[in-house]
Amino acid sequence: MRVSDLKQEYGLFVLAISLMTLLQLGCATQQTPARQGRETLEEAAQAMGGLEALSAIENITRQGTVQTSSLRHGRLSTESAWVQPVRPFNQTIDFTVPRELTFRISGGVVSMADGVKGGYRDIAGRTLTSLDANQLGEYRTHWNRDIARFLVHALGEESGIEGVSKSVLEGQPQQVVQVRYIDGILYRVYVQDSSHLISKLEFTEAHPRYGDLDRERIFSDYQEVGNLKLPFSVVYKDMGEVAQVREWSEISVNDELQEYLFEIPEAIRESVHSLAQIEAIQMTPTELAPGVYFGETKGMNSMWVEFEDFVVVVEGPNNEKQSLETLRQIRETIGEKPIRYLVTTHHHEDHNGGIRTYAAQGTTIITHLKSEPAIREHLAYPFTLEPDRFAQSRQEPQIESITDRKTISDGTRNLEVVHVPTAHADSNLLIYLPRERVVFESDMFTILRGETGTPMAPAPAKALYDAVTQAGWKVNQIVPGHGRLLQWSELVAGLEASE
Numbered sequence: 001m002r003v004s005d006l007k008q009e010y011g012l013f014v015l016a017i018s019l020m021t022l023l024q025l026g027c028a029t030q031q032t033p034a035r036q037g038r039e040t041l042e043e044a045a046q047a048m049g050g051l052e053a054l055s056a057i058e059n060i061t062r063q064g065t066v067q068t069s070s071l072r073h074g075r076l077s078t079e080s081a082w083v084q085p086v087r088p089f090n091q092t093i094d095f096t097v098p099r100e101l102t103f104r105i106s107g108g109v110v111s112m113a114d115g116v117k118g119g120y121r122d123i124a125g126r127t128l129t130s131l132d133a134n135q136l137g138e139y140r141t142h143w144n145r146d147i148a149r150f151l152v153h154a155l156g157e158e159s160g161i162e163g164v165s166k167s168v169l170e171g172q173p174q175q176v177v178q179v180r181y182i183d184g185i186l187y188r189v190y191v192q193d194s195s196h197l198i199s200k201l202e203f204t205e206a207h208p209r210y211g212d213l214d215r216e217r218i219f220s221d222y223q224e225v226g227n228l229k230l231p232f233s234v235v236y237k238d239m240g241e242v243a244q245v246r247e248w249s250e251i252s253v254n255d256e257l258q259e260y261l262f263e264i265p266e267a268i269r270e271s272v273h274s275l276a277q278i279e280a281i282q283m284t285p286t287e288l289a290p291g292v293y294f295g296e297t298k299g300m301n302s303m304w305v306e307f308e309d310f311v312v313v314v315e316g317p318n319n320e321k322q323s324l325e326t327l328r329q330i331r332e333t334i335g336e337k338p339i340r341y342l343v344t345t346h347h348h349e350d351h352n353g354g355i356r357t358y359a360a361q362g363t364t365i366i367t368h369l370k371s372e373p374a375i376r377e378h379l380a381y382p383f384t385l386e387p388d389r390f391a392q393s394r395q396e397p398q399i400e401s402i403t404d405r406k407t408i409s410d411g412t413r414n415l416e417v418v419h420v421p422t423a424h425a426d427s428n429l430l431i432y433l434p435r436e437r438v439v440f441e442s443d444m445f446t447i448l449r450g451e452t453g454t455p456m457a458p459a460p461a462k463a464l465y466d467a468v469t470q471a472g473w474k475v476n477q478i479v480p481g482h483g484r485l486l487q488w489s490e491l492v493a494g495l496e497a498s499e
């Protein structure tokens, strides 16, 4: 072989390698995980009627039913959820404002949320309550997660598609696209191989009560709605448990909206507008007796009692934000005394969402033995996405469980904690201040602020009445975990009216 031949061969070899490298590079740019993920979502959009048709959805009306399982809200402390009955559920979401209406087929608004003007809820025809900025924020999150809009945003410039992997869901092969969505959260979007339809959204978000919360939205029963294909069944799961099942019987898009239904009733217009701007917890403390205070908010309440060397707080509800406001009010009304005990009335999560803040400063949580697992669970939730004070404190939780009763005393003032199980919560505790003639209860008897008509006195209200009268307690004021301060006479009247 001559040298020139060798050179020629070498040259061809180099050319071949270069071509192969180029080809590989070309393939690589074609098949980056992000590119593949985008293609999968584009196919999903196509399967639902095309991105253009999805982008053209201005409003969507759905009629059907909902069944809610209130997690960590069991009647018995051994149940993880309170499974509520199936109820009618009809909604219109207008993405152009955005705003949402839930309504009765017979007419009448159940709730209205307007991202600009604010909103309200009709509480079982008893009273109208305005939505605050936090609640409106939750609506906004839901609107963005509505599958009719999700794909449009996910494929838009403000989202980032990060990759794709394979999985199987109920025997069906899936592509799982990772999307950093417009809300900053990483979603895993399951797209079924055979139909190209979205079968599930899966994500973890920072929740004020549960910390790092694993959530799922499972979509099925896709049906044609005009030129679109939309799911008629959606299952919501939190922490792997079913939280809600929505079944639609009718869906329509871009209906002519009845503008008057979105109007805010005159009587609450002012409060709706002002509350829509307020993110802070608004607490109004009332002095019930010297050193005894009722901290009322729109949703949930606490009571705090001053002793010689310490303070006892009754109920640590809602979330850290509320606890911090309560602690601020305690400093304003009592001053700097250590909070030795936090008494919690029962195991439901709304009443315990704020206990972590007290545990962070070494306060002992007093609870019934049946509530103890729920309390421990609250204190064990991982808060890594948005660490709360308890997560940062690395405190060992101090819990004191009681079975029947406990008295806290400094020789001058007595506070009694007594177990009174009810149909609402088997772990239920009543808190009684004998000298002050005050009893604190949660979920036994509630009258909401602004509520008109005869108050409802359900079975737990009777349990409250019986417990107080049988023990021979003298009670003038009932301090509730929800709603406004009550007089004993109002409980008596409520029971008489409900007979």
Ligand SMILES: [Zn+2]
Pocket (backbone or CB within 6 Å): 346, 348, 424, 425, 442, 443
């Ligand atoms: Zn409850």
